[in-house]
Amino acid sequence: MTQERKILYLPPTGLSEDILSPEAVSILENLGTVIWNKLDRNYTDDELLEMIPGAAVVVTSWGSPQITEEHVAAAGDLQIVGHAAGSVKTRLAPSGHERAIVLLSAADVIAESVAEYTLWAMLSGQRNLFPYEKVMKEERGWKPAHNWPGHSLYSKKVGLVSASMVGRRVIGLLKPFDCDVTVYDPYLSEEDAHLLDVRSVSLEDLFADSDIISVHAPITPETRKMITGAHFQSIRDGALFVHTARSWVLDQDALLAELQKNRFNAYIDVFEPEPLSPDHPIRDLDNVFLSPHVSGHTVENRMRLVEEIVRDIQRFFNNESLRLVVPYEKLKIMA
């Protein structure tokens, strides 16, 4: 019976080395007959169109062809699409959603790594330990603790822009620190805010009142440059700004201008464009820690991407409740 279920696995071999665990292979092969992509490149739209008839399951990842109206029309048996990566906004054509094909995204798995980076950045920015290490290594010296004041994360006012998947995970990681967490998110209900034990505030109050600000907003038409120069100017002296979302959501030039005043510190992982241009003046700032869009990447987390998707596909066929399903009506407010 399950042998007849046709499963298409689209990620190419090179990517699969990083994201496909032996456990995922085994689960998938128990669910049906898997057509593995044996090439080290993504299929073309036409190749997918040729192989999709009869498929019940399609597993995709970064670079896989989108599942278009034409694909959907040819895929009369398709029940579920599992995307072993983040954004699924255009992964499945509207006709697929209308036919109630289930769509899964591993965005919440990746969110775990972004949230870990965010907590690291908060602790790191508060503590200010790099100058001590520099003295220890480069000057072979010893400067006692009062030379560069370190600050606690414990009990600080933390403002999170968006209760997205990442934002919610950051709220979870902050729990033991007894912080006063506020959130700006027009889609967060009072009930959910209460369940998360956070206070909803305006974007203006969040920027003006927080010791630490972290951005987790998705790319949508309404988030485009929603964080402006006025917001950055209102950040408290000595505060910390952490950015791991996308530069889409803020005015990057205004951020730079405010950072150049050296009033507050920042940890920034995302830029526009990427790669960041070599002569970008943010590279000259001592009050900013820069990383090249790596917050979502850990070896272990990537190796779980297909596995977590495949476990949800297994749940689907067992009629169990799904963890990674993306409701069609939520796509418009998602990254």
Place this chain on the structure above:
Amino acid sequence: MTQERKILYLPPTGLSEDILSPEAVSILENLGTVIWNKLDRNYTDDELLEMIPGAAVVVTSWGSPQITEEHVAAAGDLQIVGHAAGSVKTRLAPSGHERAIVLLSAADVIAESVAEYTLWAMLSGQRNLFPYEKVMKEERGWKPAHNWPGHSLYSKKVGLVSASMVGRRVIGLLKPFDCDVTVYDPYLSEEDAHLLDVRSVSLEDLFADSDIISVHAPITPETRKMITGAHFQSIRDGALFVHTARSWVLDQDALLAELQKNRFNAYIDVFEPEPLSPDHPIRDLDNVFLSPHVSGHTVENRMRLVEEIVRDIQRFFNNESLRLVVPYEKLKIMA
């Protein structure tokens, strides 16, 4: 009535700038007549002997004179000693303990900052972000995520040496990361291990089986160099070793020798002797992050030291249960 209660406050003015909050002053002055140390130096033993008669409360901190047999004999009204710092092993003479004078320590307040540093070090050591930042700043380049693999803290095997105050706080901070936490602590009961949701293991198994090892053992005769070369040699390749306790508890030369093999990474805040000598070869190692004994220092945490002690003194006189009391029988296994 309370006006007649005599309170001695011993920390000198310079230290008080960092550790004495206005709130602490106000609480203390409501509890009795406070004799403040107006000098920028510690009192001598003789000065303390002169002023201690009639005192019900003595507040001490780093560098305050110890309360000796002679002081105790002269202090017939002394009910409570509050130490706004860590170690209280020799703070109060045995005759004071026999007379049931209550002893408070702010070690658990300081533990909060050490635990924050420890979690930072764990996240930092797993993620390996410094090479990326160096490329971003010094080379004005952009190296994508696979260049230096980052690792998760989530779900790792973490071994903690001692369920001390710091160790217990680290266990708390790790809760959201769903780690498999083991502890070596001969004084940890099975019941307490169960309550903390950790597994007790031998020191040997802890070193050999952990992805991350963090040392939180106190200075006692039995912990002297209890971590040996054999333990360090058994650490897994690619593991992370974090040390914020005291070098007393380990063989520092053996640690250096193993680190020089570049098999695993380490974050080390404590040394023997301190300051660390300028020519110490640990300063040359790229796989080690060094800081000069700052893990317990944050501006906010230090400013709470007297306040937390004074709140407990207030509880004492209100017959409420105390949070920072040190039982005499526990002194021998404490730092």
